[in-house]
Amino acid sequence: MTDWAAVIDATWPAAARRSHGPWTIRTGAGGGNRVSAATAVAAVGLDDLDSAVSAMRDLGQEPLFMVRDGEDALDRMLADAGYIIRDPTVIRACPTASLTTEPVPPVTAFTVWPPLAAQRDIWADGGIGPARLAIMDRVQGTKTTLFGRIDDRPAGTLFVAIHDGTAMLHGLEVATHHRRKGLARHLTRAAAFWAQRQGAAEFSLLVTAANAGANALYADLGLAEVGRYHYRALPKEKS
The missing domain is CATH 3.40.630.30 (Gcn5-related N-acetyltransferase (GNAT))
Known part of the structure; x- marks a missing residue:
């Protein structure tokens, strides 16, 4: 089974990545959504969301999250917090x-x-x-x-x-x-x-x-x- 997250990160890498609680925080350096979005590595709650937002704003980036197949709970939490969908993307x-x-x-x-x-x-x-x-x-x-x-x-x-x-x-x-x-x-x-x-x-x-x-x-x-x-x-x- 192909690990698509790993393929994307390796073939289109962020300027930097770091662990931040249950998140991976990316430094995009102006390279667009894919290299700037935070991704969840474990279950997250509203306190975790606030922490990720602060981490991205500290980098001078807008709060941005990638939601992948199966991350329905994360998607609902972000929607309830007022985050809107941007650029649905198909992996082929x-x-x-x-x-x-x-x-x-x-x-x-x-x-x-x-x-x-x-x-x-x-x-x-x-x-x-x-x-x-x-x-x-x-x-x-x-x-x-x-x-x-x-x-x-x-x-x-x-x-x-x-x-x-x-x-x-x-x-x-x-x-x-x-x-x-x-x-x-x-x-x-x-x-x-x-x-x-x-x-x-x-x-x-x-x-x-x-x-x-x-x-x-x-x-x-x-x-x-x-x-x-x-x-x-x-x-x-x-x-």
């Missing part, structure tokens, strides 16, 4: 080999580490800036980026890393004027070919539930839903 996965049955067109995708300036520009245009690039640098395990080209022009990029035999794709971005040309599909397959060469038997990624287009693409590629999580945060006027 499949055997790596199932994504490597068709070749990727020649000169479409290239493995590159560290990422090129052209990749950084594509990410920046999609809202993935230095704080998220720093997350990629922090990954300690096997990792790479994929650089996609169409008509011999820079067109897309992604990051992929491996933990305990499972590859996880992050940060897939296709330049606006190159979308709807099949590049996201080609890059995903290319990442799976790379993962297979590294010995990863399972391939996975995260996608927000609201991203209907991406969910349709990944489902068509055979990446099945294997889990979900969401965040809870105070409304902006109360945070």
